[in-house]
Amino acid sequence: MKSFILSTRLALALGAMLFTTHAFPADPDPDPAKSEIWIKVKNSLFEERAIETSGNDIITLDTPVRAEDAATVPIAIKAQIPQNPEKYVQTIYLVIDKNPSPIAAVFHLTPDSGRADIDTRVRIEEYSYVRAIAEMNDGQLYMAMRYVKASGGCSAPAGKDQEAALARLGKMKFRLENEVALNRPNLAQLMISHPNNSGLQMDQLTRHYIPPRFVKKIDVSYSGKLILSADVDFSISENPNFRFYFTPRESGDLKAEVIDSSELKFNSYIRVEPGVTASGS
Amino acid sequence: MRILLCLFLAFATGRALASGFALNEIAPGIYVHRGVQEDSSPQNLGDIANIGFIIGDKCVAVIDTGGSIVIGRKLRQAVVNATRLPICYVINTHVHPDHIFGNAAFKDDHPVFVGHDKLPAAMAARGGNYLNALKRDLGAATQGSEIIIPTLTVKDVLELDLGGRRLTLKAWRTAHTDNDLTVFDEKTQTLWLSDLLFTEHIPVVDGSLKGWLSVLKEFPGIKAHHIIPGHGQPDPPWPQGLQAESDYLNVLLSEVREAIKHRQTLQQAVDTVGLSQRNRWLLFDSFHRRNVTAAYAELEWED
Ligand SMILES: [Zn+2]
Numbered sequence: 001m002k003s004f005i006l007s008t009r010l011a012l013a014l015g016a017m018l019f020t021t022h023a024f025p026a027d028p029d030p031d032p033a034k035s036e037i038w039i040k041v042k043n044s045l046f047e048e049r050a051i052e053t054s055g056n057d058i059i060t061l062d063t064p065v066r067a068e069d070a071a072t073v074p075i076a077i078k079a080q081i082p083q084n085p086e087k088y089v090q091t092i093y094l095v096i097d098k099n100p101s102p103i104a105a106v107f108h109l110t111p112d113s114g115r116a117d118i119d120t121r122v123r124i125e126e127y128s129y130v131r132a133i134a135e136m137n138d139g140q141l142y143m144a145m146r147y148v149k150a151s152g153g154c155s156a157p158a159g160k161d162q163e164a165a166l167a168r169l170g171k172m173k174f175r176l177e178n179e180v181a182l183n184r185p186n187l188a189q190l191m192i193s194h195p196n197n198s199g200l201q202m203d204q205l206t207r208h209y210i211p212p213r214f215v216k217k218i219d220v221s222y223s224g225k226l227i228l229s230a231d232v233d234f235s236i237s238e239n240p241n242f243r244f245y246f247t248p249r250e251s252g253d254l255k256a257e258v259i260d261s262s263e264l265k266f267n268s269y270i271r272v273e274p275g276v277t278a279s280g281s
Numbered sequence: 282m283r284i285l286l287c288l289f290l291a292f293a294t295g296r297a298l299a300s301g302f303a304l305n306e307i308a309p310g311i312y313v314h315r316g317v318q319e320d321s322s323p324q325n326l327g328d329i330a331n332i333g334f335i336i337g338d339k340c341v342a343v344i345d346t347g348g349s350i351v352i353g354r355k356l357r358q359a360v361v362n363a364t365r366l367p368i369c370y371v372i373n374t375h376v377h378p379d380h381i382f383g384n385a386a387f388k389d390d391h392p393v394f395v396g397h398d399k400l401p402a403a404m405a406a407r408g409g410n411y412l413n414a415l416k417r418d419l420g421a422a423t424q425g426s427e428i429i430i431p432t433l434t435v436k437d438v439l440e441l442d443l444g445g446r447r448l449t450l451k452a453w454r455t456a457h458t459d460n461d462l463t464v465f466d467e468k469t470q471t472l473w474l475s476d477l478l479f480t481e482h483i484p485v486v487d488g489s490l491k492g493w494l495s496v497l498k499e500f501p502g503i504k505a506h507h508i509i510p511g512h513g514q515p516d517p518p519w520p521q522g523l524q525a526e527s528d529y530l531n532v533l534l535s536e537v538r539e540a541i542k543h544r545q546t547l548q549q550a551v552d553t554v555g556l557s558q559r560n561r562w563l564l565f566d567s568f569h570r571r572n573v574t575a576a577y578a579e580l581e582w583e584d
Pocket of ligand 1: 375
């Protein structure tokens with residue numbers, strides 16, 4: 001038998017849960033241009049620059065219509081043009097309007113990426129627009145967006161097994177999805193075991209809140225050349241997972257360096273040889 | 282004629298209260314209210330889980346309180362109608378909103394709130410989101426519903442004495458959630474499994490698929506005369522009543538593993554896995570895709 005003393009911080013946080021009022025969209029598909037948070041995010045990221053939203057000739061975004069599991073919502077960003085040195089997607093901003101930290105990720109890409117496609121999984125707190133904004137090397141901006149409805153009441157963006165998530169922190173896995181072919185884009189997957197929590201969780205033993213702890217930066221290179229650099233936060237699901245492309249010109253090492261919010265660094269690499277399917281950690 | 286039939290059915294299935302809140306005394310002193318097999322809605326106000334109470338010689342233990350304060354109040358009224366004894370414990374079998382949001386209805390009884398050792402952390406991590414969803418999906422009628430953190434937690438096993446009646450609470454490893462608690466009444470050999478067992482209603486994976494399958498293997502060894510699932514018909518044949526759930530979870534396990542092996546993405550797995558199970562379960566479309574998502578995220582880390 002063991003009793004639990006309600007910590008002051010917890011009491012305060014739960015008090016806040018009870019007494020704050022949240023407004024929810026009465027209209028299931030509100031005007032995406034009128035989202036207050038989006039207006040703020042847009043002004044801070046792009047100031048007065050024009051963003052092309054009609055037509056999907058540069059970028060598309062796939063999400064489920066309903067976030068079946070609010071903790072793990074698959075997101076697929078697809079570029080409609082290859083990464084030519086003359087014209088390529090330089091940056092992709094992933095924005096989830098209603099999340100506590102709306103800028104979920106900023107992906108930096110290069111011509112060596114081959115294709116500016118990114119697959120990942122995010123947490124979605126409530127009914128929200130999800131947006132992918134592509135910034136071209138010439139500075140042009142293109143946006144694709146989808147409205148995602150959060151699912152029924154028992155689906156929460158928190159993790160499922162908090163203790164297990166912490167125990168495995170830092171483990172990484174690389175996977176090449178097909179046999180490697182030189183001089184064309186190859187699909188790779190990077191898995192990072194990390195609770196990626198937003199901070200509103202308690203330590204099992206001390207009963208105090210553990211501070212936010214999440215992956216904040218990922219750098220992937222091939223043979224020393226940058227493929228993908230991502231600034232991310234806790235809007236990315238537990239155990240962050242990314243699928244992306246890279247174009248190998250010869251055999252080499254595909255490397256990932258990951259830094260979390262506690263400044264802990266994790267490294268992983270995989271040897272890439274033409275004609276071989278590989279995975280490693 | 283019709284009214285007579287209704288009355289007859291009401292008595293046949295137990296005690297029907299004026300409020301329409303039906304209770305069934307499935308064993309002496311053990312009362313179960315069956316939730317409807319639906320998603321929570323403004324019509325059912327979260328009355329979707331099996332909840333109830335156990336009466337001892339000294340006091341009463343409430344087991345789960347329903348999906349909103351409205352349901353909690355009805356359950357409390359049912360206790361008052363059944364006995365003059367005080368409510369000494371409110372036991373939450375796990376964090377899900379359809380089991381805990383009636384807690385606030387019992388605050389004035391000053392019971393000890395009891396839960397799994399990991400329930401406080403789960404409530405802290407999910408409570409805000411659950412309250413938002415409650416307001417959004419069920420509306421203003423559920424105002425007053427609260428997250429109430431247990432003050433007595435169970436790490437392994439805990440016995441509670443209701444006076445001439447001993448309840449054994451067991452905290453399980455991660456299965457349906459990471460905070461599942463079962464209640465066993467020695468007197469009547471009643472095993473209150475709550476959401477570790479779903480009958481009719483599709484099982485919902487919100488903890489660990491592999492963990493749940495391993496916990497299920499321990500249940501047939503428990504001698505019990507009465508079984509109370511969290512959703513669906515109480516008193517299924519024992520232990521055969523576990524089979525349907527375990528079959529479904531095994532299909533999830535093998536088909537999701539297969540999808541990962543064949544390099545299918547999460548979305549591809551969600552679109553293809555387990556569809557053969559659709560006709561066997563109620564609420565398949567509400568929860569199955571979510572189960573596949575959870576299973577995939579868990580199993581992709583296997584080597
Ligand atoms: Zn449940």
